Amino acid sequence: DVKVTQSSRYLVKRTGEKVFLECVQDMDHENMFWYRQDPGLGLRLIYFSYDVKMKEKGDIPEGYSVSREKKERFSLILESASTNQTSMYLCASSATDRGRRGYTFGSGTRLTVV
Amino acid sequence: AQTVTQSQPEMSVQEAETVTLSCTYDTSESDYYLFWYKQPPSRQMILVIRQEAYKQQNATENRFSVNFQKAAKSFSLKISDSQLGDAAMYFCAYRRRGGGLNTGTASKLTFGTGTRLQVTL
Numbered sequence: 551d552v553k554v555t556q557s558s559r560y561l562v563k564r565t566g567e568k569v570f571l572e573c574v575q576d577m578d579h580e581n582m583f584w585y586r587q588d589p590g591l592g593l594r595l596i597y598f599s600y601d602v603k604m605k606e607k608g609d610i611p612e613g614y615s616v617s618r619e620k621k622e623r624f625s626l627i628l629e630s631a632s633t634n635q636t637s638m639y640l641c642a643s644s645a646t647d648r649g650r651r652g653y654t655f656g657s658g659t660r661l662t663v664v
Numbered sequence: 665a666q667t668v669t670q671s672q673p674e675m676s677v678q679e680a681e682t683v684t685l686s687c688t689y690d691t692s693e694s695d696y697y698l699f700w701y702k703q704p705p706s707r708q709m710i711l712v713i714r715q716e717a718y719k720q721q722n723a724t725e726n727r728f729s730v731n732f733q734k735a736a737k738s739f740s741l742k743i744s745d746s747q748l749g750d751a752a753m754y755f756c757a758y759r760r761r762g763g764g765l766n767t768g769t770a771s772k773l774t775f776g777t778g779t780r781l782q783v784t785l
Contacts, residue, residue: 592777655709
């Protein structure tokens with residue numbers, strides 16, 4: 551069964567800490583994405599990557615960075631966590647198929663910054 | 665920029681009844697895809713149904729069907745014979761149809777704010 555795996559389901563971090571959220575997919579997908587989900591705001595795109603070592607900013611990149619050293623792994627980095635980054639983070643991947651298919655999502659990481 | 669609007673934060677339906685969730689979108693593109701995703705309490709996002717803008721026929725997947733009105737930029741989801749397992753957050757999403765090998769930008773999904781569906785006995 552193909553899947554996208556996020557390393558942590560729940561995470562609690564302190565303000566100012568550097569936080570790594572890891573995502574791994576086993577479908578050989580070219581594209582990977584990080585979204586954050588907040589009540590009333592839906593899913594908002596933070597960063598995405600369409601190839602190894604390639605990345606593009608999404609709609610809300612401030613305070614975040616990403617790393618994609620291998621095709622299957624896409625990491626989201628909070629350089630200095632703040633309380634307003636408390637949220638649900640969803641990773642997704644997709645094939646390069648001219649857009650006809652949707653994404654495969656991970657189960658999300660609920661991050662609390664205290 | 666594309667935007668997706670879901671104007672119903674919450675909806676409720678009785679088991680076995682039919683419910684329609686609304687979605688409108690704004691785009692200057694003529695060729696794109698629209699999706700409905702379901703997110704149950706497990707948080708796993710599940711693709712419910714997909715519509716290709718160049719197809720006039722409305723997509724159907726078992727009890728789920730869409731009413732796609734391209735001119736009105738409307739894409740509603742109808743759930744027939746509602747079941748308790750249909751209770752979830754439902755998100756409408758838009759994706760531009762890409763071209764060429766590098767479809768990075770075209771692969772972006774833009775989501776609405778979601779509709780929480782409750783199913784009652």
